[in-house]
Amino acid sequence: GAGVSQSPRYKVAKRGQDVALRCDPISGHVSLFWYQQALGQGPEFLTYFQNEAQLDKSGLPSDRFFAERPEGSVSTLKIQRTQQEDSAVYLCASSLIGGGRSSGANVLTFGAGSRLTVL
Amino acid sequence: DAKTTQPPSMDCAEGRAANLPCNHSTISGNEYVYWYRQIHSQGPQYIIHGLKNNETNEMASLIITEDRKSSTLILPHATLRDTAVYYCIVRPSGSARQLTFGSGTQLTVLP
Numbered sequence: 001g002a003g004v005s006q007s008p009r010y011k012v013a014k015r016g017q018d019v020a021l022r023c024d025p026i027s028g029h030v031s032l033f034w035y036q037q038a039l040g041q042g043p044e045f046l047t048y049f050q051n052e053a054q055l056d057k058s059g060l061p062s063d064r065f066f067a068e069r070p071e072g073s074v075s076t077l078k079i080q081r082t083q084q085e086d087s088a089v090y091l092c093a094s095s096l097i098g099g100g101r102s103s104g105a106n107v108l109t110f111g112a113g114s115r116l117t118v119l
Numbered sequence: 120d121a122k123t124t125q126p127p128s129m130d131c132a133e134g135r136a137a138n139l140p141c142n143h144s145t146i147s148g149n150e151y152v153y154w155y156r157q158i159h160s161q162g163p164q165y166i167i168h169g170l171k172n173n174e175t176n177e178m179a180s181l182i183i184t185e186d187r188k189s190s191t192l193i194l195p196h197a198t199l200r201d202t203a204v205y206y207c208i209v210r211p212s213g214s215a216r217q218l219t220f221g222s223g224t225q226l227t228v229l230p
Contacts, residue, residue: 004162033217042206042220043163056217091162106210107153108218110162 002026004111006092012117013082021077021114025094032075033108034067035091043091049075082118089113123207128225131201137194139224141207144188149211152183153218154192156203163206163220166192197228 005024013019025032031050035043036059045059051072060067064083069075079086093108124142131137143152153168167174167181169190174181180193194201206223 035217035220042204042222043218045217045219048217059217093162107165107168108163109165112160112162 004092004094004109006090006111006114008114009112010115010117012119014119015082015084017082017118018078018080019082019116021079021090021116023075023077023092023094023111025073025075025092026096026109027073028096029094029109030072030097031095031106032069033093033095034075034077035093036061037089037091037113039088046077046090079116082116084118087116087118089115123209123221125205125207125221125224127222128227130227130229131194131197133199133228133230134196137197137201137226137228139192139194139205139207139226140189141192142189143207143209146187146209147211150209151211152181152187152190153208153210154179154181155206155208155218155220156201157206157223158200158203166205197226199228199230202226202228 007022033048034046036046037043047067048056049069052069064080066078091110091113093110095106095108151168151170154166155163157163167176167179169181169183183190204223204225206220208218
């Protein structure tokens with residue numbers, strides 16, 4: 001597609017519910033990133049995929065957070081047993097290549113994000 | 120990645136140039152300077168990047184000092200739509216690693 005598409009744009013969950021957030025990256029983009037952005041803060045890295053391989057998950061805050069990209073395109077971020085501190089905007093970004101070559105190809109394109117509110 | 124320092128907020132009059140500074144005194148030789156901005160309720164948007172030469176595109180100009188320890192993003196004719204948080208980020212060349220965002224500068228363009 002023309003841009004990175006995320007759904008749902010808004011999600012309200014009761015504490016303890018599981019949620020799944022979807023990201024459709026730009027077609028052909030190899031790298032995919034998930035970020036968490038709390039109110040008034042800059043985005044914080046969660047995890048990174050190169051094609052279907054999850055190469056870095058060091059930013060995931062707990063084992064309740066799980067991400068997958070089984071076919072190397074669409075990705076899902078799943079949060080189990082949501083807590084109030086999980087309330088944030090979850091941003092997905094993609095880039096054309098997975099490292100090396102021109103720095104220009106490493107420009108990240110972000111989606112509009114999914115705003116999660118846990119009550 | 121090298122740390123960056125930006126002022127928390129700035130104002131600019133509509134139609135005037137907006138000059139946003141960034142300090143990155145610990146930048147290493149293979150690290151690029153990237154600028155992104157985030158308009159309210161949207162995801163970050165790429166603006167421009169450079170290594171050591173000044174760069175210009177349709178959105179902005181990037182001026183990097185000769186010692187590369189600081190840079191300035193210039194929006195030549197700011198409009199109300201340029202009101203956003205602007206992030207200065209350094210990142211190694213060819214890196215597929217994530218961008219590390221700081222707190223950025225809230226630029227408010229005033230009518």
